[in-house]
Amino acid sequence: MKKFLIILIMIGTAVALYFAFTFFPDNRGIQGRYAFVDINYVSPLSSTLWSKESRKNIQYTIGKDYFAIEPGEKTKWVDVSYKKERIDAAFIKAQYGMESLAKEYIRIFFSKSSKGYRYVIIDKNKNEIGYHVFRIGGDIYVCETYKDYHKNGFVKIEEVKKLN
Numbered sequence: 001m002k003k004f005l006i007i008l009i010m011i012g013t014a015v016a017l018y019f020a021f022t023f024f025p026d027n028r029g030i031q032g033r034y035a036f037v038d039i040n041y042v043s044p045l046s047s048t049l050w051s052k053e054s055r056k057n058i059q060y061t062i063g064k065d066y067f068a069i070e071p072g073e074k075t076k077w078v079d080v081s082y083k084k085e086r087i088d089a090a091f092i093k094a095q096y097g098m099e100s101l102a103k104e105y106i107r108i109f110f111s112k113s114s115k116g117y118r119y120v121i122i123d124k125n126k127n128e129i130g131y132h133v134f135r136i137g138g139d140i141y142v143c144e145t146y147k148d149y150h151k152n153g154f155v156k157i158e159e160v161k162k163l164n
Helices: 002-023 089-096 103-111
Strands: 032-042 059-062 066-070 075-078 081-086 116-122 128-136 139-148 154-163
Antiparallel strands (some): 032 154, 059 066, 066 075, 139 154
16 A cells, blocks of 8 residues: 555656646746847847847747747747756856857856846757847846857857847
8 A cells, every 4th residue: 555655646746747847838937028128248250230229129029839039030930948047157157158259248247147047949850049048137138149169169149138
C-alpha cells in the first residue's frame, strides 16, 4: 500500500509538472502587445539609420508561441518558444563578453539587471531568431542580436529598444 501511494504521488507530480509547463510557458511574464518607446542603444557597427521618430508606430507582440514586429518591419514568427534565463553578472560576462565596442554600455545597461530575465526566442527548427526580450524590473526591452563566432560565440547586441 505504501509503495502504491508513493507511485501515485510521483505520477500525480509528473502530470502536474507537465500541465504547468504546457499551459504556463516561460514567457508568461512578458506576453502582451507593446509599443516602441525609445532606442536605448545602437551598436557603432550597425548600419541602422532609422530614427526614433520613424519607429514610433512599431508594435511588438509577444504571444505564447509567436513573436511579431509590425507594421514597420512586418516580421512575424509562429511556433516559437522562449528560453527564460536569470540575469546575473557571470551570465552577462559569459553570454555577451566584455571585449566588444559596446562594453561600457552593456555594463551600464545590465548593471541594473540583478533582478531580471532574458528570454531567447527560438523558432520551430530550434534556431534563435535574432531577438532577445529582457524583463528588467518592470521594464521590457527587445534586443536585436547576432552571434559573433569569431569571438568565442559571444552574443553581440545590435540595438536595444525599450517597450511600453
